[in-house]
Amino acid sequence: QLLTENILIASAGGLTGVVFAHYALRLLIALAPHEIPRLAETTIDLPVLAVACGITLLAGVLAGLAPILMVGRIDLTSALKEGSRPAGAGKRRQALRNLLVVAEVALTFVLAFGSGLLLRSLIAAQQSNPGFDPQAVWKFGLQLPGRSYRTQQAVTDFYGGLLADVRRIPGVVDASAVYSPPGAGDNGDWFYSIPGRPVPAQNDLPLSLFNIAEPGYFRMMRIPIRQGREFADTDRASGAKIAIVNETFAREWWPTEPAVGHQIKVGGPYQKGDLLEIVGVAGDVKQFGLDSQPMPEIYQPSAQKNSSAMTILVRASGNPAALAPSIRRLVGGRDRNLPLLQPGTMEEALGAGLARRRFSTLLLTLFAALAMLLAAVGIYGLLSYWVTSREPEIAIRLALGARPVTILRWTSLHAVRLALVGLAFGILGGWAAARGLAGLVFGIPPQSPATMAAAAMAVMLIALAAAAIPSWRAARIDAARRLHSA
16 A cells, blocks of 8 residues: 555656656757757657656655665554654664765755856856957958959958948947957867977977957957057058967966067977067957957968958947948948848857856756745655654653743754755865866856855755744644644
8 A cells, every 4th residue: 555655656756747847858959059959849758758767766766765664663552642643753764764864965055056157157247348348349250252262362452341330320430340250159269389489399299279350359349458569551562570468378478578479380390380460569459259368369461361250340339230231232232242240249248158057057046946936845744753652752852841941942953964964065066066067167166165155045044944844833832732632
């Protein structure tokens, strides 16, 4: 009978979980970023569902077997004296129930701590300085076909003429172009070396991001020039080869002296490549998104390092999206076969870069919330059973003069002790889990004491809330009626 009852309860719970999972999956897909490949094809996987159902039925079987194994140990005389209510005072049974609650609290803390870390990381990323001003900037990409723009001069003339026309559109403050805008990810890295420095081994050459920018790019994006100057229209293909490096690059090689005037060998000492003179040092930008650290980056002028693929950046005096129709007509007038690639504002592009982090944080927060709910149910059930089994003892204490507040404190302390033991194990687990989350954490230490304290406080409040109703019921026991019924 016990097995049948528990398996039926487990089956009902499992079926409810399947229905909940079906609709929850649809909701998560709707909330998830579109950048995650093939996410829309996600379904409830049958092998995974079979394993989940097996675990659910196993839990029902184990829950039914536990009391069966205890049947042979029941003292019929004492059980009948207690009104056929086994006092539940068996130390092993009570210890097992306590252990389950401790495990629930520990797991809840680990999930709450992990979700707290990701939530704080998301906030830190959203508040981090991108290194430029993304407000009122509209961007779009262009890819010039090689059959129509066969020479470097043709590409240079097209982008130069297009930018000049865009700047004349009413409402445009400034415009420029870059091969890979901030937040766009890897714009291509390559080896380099510094002339006059020790020659590194061939498999130990330093790497840097290489980018291409039009004159006025740093001014338009409001990227500060820390040393020297930015690119100008006078930087021609026939002139001296020049470059602008970012602050990270300059600090790595010239921490105590100006980087302007030094040279960079593209490709390293073992390959053919241009020798570039540094004419400026620009501020760092988050090339891989707001939740990334700056990498060494070298900019070359578009007149000297040509690319048929560029991103046009337009700063507006008002709403940048309002410029889109005029810009589309302008590009179509120059070449009607050129589509605008990934148009949108820079603020939207930066926000999209955090979409995966938001989704990961959402998932872990949902799991933490479910774990807190389960822990609350576990603590409530255990303490409720504990109060029921000790009703005669509580009645005697009240009859001998104990005040209800004393009973309330006694039962609450029992729940607090279990929660504290669970938190102790949970802190150890959270400390270890923080190492695994180190790659996902940004802006805060993975083993953040503040986040750990906040998670511990949240779990403790959940434990106290779950213990409130049984504790209040224990304090309101009618001692005379309970002793008379015994």
